[in-house]
Amino acid sequence: MTLPRLNEIEEASRRIAPCIHRTPLLVNESINRMTGARIYFKCENFQKAGAFKSRGACNAVFSMDPGHAAKGVATHSSGNHAQALSRAAALRHIKAYIVMPRTAPLVKVNAVKEYGGLITFCEPTLESRENTLKEVIRHTGASEIHPYNDLRILTGQATCAMEIYEDLKDIDIIMTPVGGGGLLSGTAAATLYRSPRTRVIAAEPRGADDAYRSFYGGRFMPSVNPQTIADGLLTSLGSLTYPIIKEHVSDILRVEEAHIILAMRIIWERMKLVVEPSAAVPLAAILENTERFRGSKTALVLSGGNADLDHLPWKQ
Amino acid sequence: MTLPRLNEIEEASRRIAPCIHRTPLLVNESINRMTGARIYFKCENFQKAGAFKSRGACNAVFSMDPGHAAKGVATHSSGNHAQALSRAAALRHIKAYIVMPRTAPLVKVNAVKEYGGLITFCEPTLESRENTLKEVIRHTGASEIHPYNDLRILTGQATCAMEIYEDLKDIDIIMTPVGGGGLLSGTAAATLYRSPRTRVIAAEPRGADDAYRSFYGGRFMPSVNPQTIADGLLTSLGSLTYPIIKEHVSDILRVEEAHIILAMRIIWERMKLVVEPSAAVPLAAILENTERFRGSKTALVLSGGNADLDHLPWKQ
Numbered sequence: 179m180t181l182p183r184l185n186e187i188e189e190a191s192r193r194i195a196p197c198i199h200r201t202p203l204l205v206n207e208s209i210n211r212m213t214g215a216r217i218y219f220k221c222e223n224f225q226k227a228g229a230f231k232s233r234g235a236c237n238a239v240f241s242m243d244p245g246h247a248a249k250g251v252a253t254h255s256s257g258n259h260a261q262a263l264s265r266a267a268a269l270r271h272i273k274a275y276i277v278m279p280r281t282a283p284l285v286k287v288n289a290v291k292e293y294g295g296l297i298t299f300c301e302p303t304l305e306s307r308e309n310t311l312k313e314v315i316r317h318t319g320a321s322e323i324h325p326y327n328d329l330r331i332l333t334g335q336a337t338c339a340m341e342i343y344e345d346l347k348d349i350d351i352i353m354t355p356v357g358g359g360g361l362l363s364g365t366a367a368a369t370l371y372r373s374p375r376t377r378v379i380a381a382e383p384r385g386a387d388d389a390y391r392s393f394y395g396g397r398f399m400p401s402v403n404p405q406t407i408a409d410g411l412l413t414s415l416g417s418l419t420y421p422i423i424k425e426h427v428s429d430i431l432r433v434e435e436a437h438i439i440l441a442m443r444i445i446w447e448r449m450k451l452v453v454e455p456s457a458a459v460p461l462a463a464i465l466e467n468t469e470r471f472r473g474s475k476t477a478l479v480l481s482g483g484n485a486d487l488d489h490l491p492w493k494q
Numbered sequence: 495m496t497l498p499r500l501n502e503i504e505e506a507s508r509r510i511a512p513c514i515h516r517t518p519l520l521v522n523e524s525i526n527r528m529t530g531a532r533i534y535f536k537c538e539n540f541q542k543a544g545a546f547k548s549r550g551a552c553n554a555v556f557s558m559d560p561g562h563a564a565k566g567v568a569t570h571s572s573g574n575h576a577q578a579l580s581r582a583a584a585l586r587h588i589k590a591y592i593v594m595p596r597t598a599p600l601v602k603v604n605a606v607k608e609y610g611g612l613i614t615f616c617e618p619t620l621e622s623r624e625n626t627l628k629e630v631i632r633h634t635g636a637s638e639i640h641p642y643n644d645l646r647i648l649t650g651q652a653t654c655a656m657e658i659y660e661d662l663k664d665i666d667i668i669m670t671p672v673g674g675g676g677l678l679s680g681t682a683a684a685t686l687y688r689s690p691r692t693r694v695i696a697a698e699p700r701g702a703d704d705a706y707r708s709f710y711g712g713r714f715m716p717s718v719n720p721q722t723i724a725d726g727l728l729t730s731l732g733s734l735t736y737p738i739i740k741e742h743v744s745d746i747l748r749v750e751e752a753h754i755i756l757a758m759r760i761i762w763e764r765m766k767l768v769v770e771p772s773a774a775v776p777l778a779a780i781l782e783n784t785e786r787f788r789g790s791k792t793a794l795v796l797s798g799g800n801a802d803l804d805h806l807p808w809k810q
Contacts, residue, residue, distance in 0.1 A: 202518070223766045443803065446768050447768075447803060449540075450544065450768040450769070451766060452762050452768060453766070483766035487759065487762055487806070487808070488808070488809070492803070492804070493804065
């Protein structure tokens with residue numbers, strides 16, 4: 179197991195400080211009444227490029243040596259990592275090559291373009307994505323920056339929990355959603371160093387529950403054909419994130435789709451925050467398991483705010 | 495002209511402090527790039543009951559003497575004032591009698607009920623609203639708290655700009671939307687005392703432009719059949735607010751409906767904030783008049799966040 183060291187996380191915090199927001203922790207009394215817990219929401223929906231992914235992407239891009247950096251970075255992603263990596267590369271004045279399925283929504287394509295990412299389209303299969311990325315790298319010499327199975331990314335994501343522990347003491351539970359596990363394993367590492375008595379609990383959609391199955395099954399079992407509205411959480415754990423999660427996470431709670439939508443609407447309506455479905459998954463888990471959280475001081479990460487405003491999930 | 499005195503506004507700030515949020519000022523780089531101005535958004539969408547109206551309502555309710563307070567408060571409103579007054583009354587453990595047209599959306603009726611307001615329904619005409627309110631007051635002995643034409647309300651709304659001037663120096667322009675003018679005249683008073691060189695500019699929907707016409711026509715001309723998506727701004731100025739606005743406001747800018755919707759969407763998409771249409775009117779005015787704002791340091795009030803999540807204006 180490769181766990182980022184404390185000094186590496188601290189170094190990442192300093193490295194990315196000029197490129198990211200220090201996001202606030204917000205509380206909401208009506209949600210506290212609803213759940214019986216004291217919940218602190220870390221607003222990564224306010225983060226640069228709209229998601230915590232800017233932390234990892236900036237850490238990866240700005241820790242590259244000048245020789246490698248000059249040839250650019252590359253990834254396959256149609257989500258927040260693509261935008262965050264494009265933005266981070268632009269800040270370092272290097273190129274970001276983004277492989278996207280040709281079926282990606284126009285809004286996501288445009289967001290990557292807006293940050294200066296250079297897009298290569300591929301077929302919407304993992305095989306085509308990986309092969310196209312290999313091609314792009316062979317032609318350009320760019321360095322691959324994987325969205326989560328990369329120690330620099332994972333270390334960057336750990337800075338989010340570091341800020342939470344700076345702002346708030348005596349946290350009983352810290353929660354994140356889990357997709358590839360970059361945010362979750364980074365959070366677990368930061369917790370180990372900064373607040374070892376805090377329990378790390380992940381929340382995962384039932385329709386994309388590879389982390390849950392792998393965690394309780396004792397071996398890595400990737401998702402086959404995952405389905406969830408939380409499109410940031412369709413990915414499976416990686417070889418780097420799974421061992422950390424297995425060792426340092428207390429529990430993984432699975433949630434129903436209807437509860438993700440309900441939790442998302444509560445956050446919009448009560449907190450007046452635009453969050454994407456993935457960001458609502460931890461609150462959905464609390465709402466499904468109120469007895470476990472009642473009376474606790476719980477911090478949770480609102481992972482991103484890049485919701486599709488033309489297609490709200492509660493609209494028929 | 496009755497202008498609240500500085501010590502009255504300061505007293506209101508102290509009086510309402512336990513009942514309201516001190517809301518943050520947020521900035522957004524992409525909106526600054528878009529407009530060429532430095533814009534500071536005062537987030538009253540995060541305010542208790544979802545709008546700045548909680549300031550005036552709390553000031554009015556908590557400045558009543560015990561004898562009058564015991565009989566409760568009353569108003570006719572289907573909007574944010576009704577919710578804010580119901581909440582303020584509940585905090586003082588007195589009754590709030592709310593007269594609402596029977597056509598009011600269920601979501602607004604339920605919001606008032608949730609805060610403990612006692613609703614009397616009437617016909618959806620001003621005459622019926624006023625007569626029903628008189629009846630309610632005759633039966634209950636409650637004190638009428640008008641949504642804006644009341645010095646206690648106006649003084650409460652002035653506390654919003656006081657906070658802005660505490661947090662931010664050297665503001666060139668301060669902007670609010672204008673409906674009945676409570677927020678605008680309160681802002682003008684606070685500006686006079688705290689930052690006299692700051693220009694107070696109001697923004698108003700073209701379809702409900704009584705403030706513009708009254709301001710430039712030199713006499714009070716209420717709206718007849720106003721039409722705008724910014725449903726918080728359908729009301730006309732009052733006898734208390736008009737003279738203050740005439741004397742202490744620099745300009746009133748009218749905006750197109752399409753630009754209100756565009757500005758609202760920009761705030762949701764870029765700032766990840768849920769705001770109601772009325773709150774987007776000042777940004778719409780900046781977008782329509784970028785040359786006037788370019789290079790300026792402008793503070794504007796995001797007046798509220800009680801948007802109807804089931805009916806977004808950009809949805810066909």
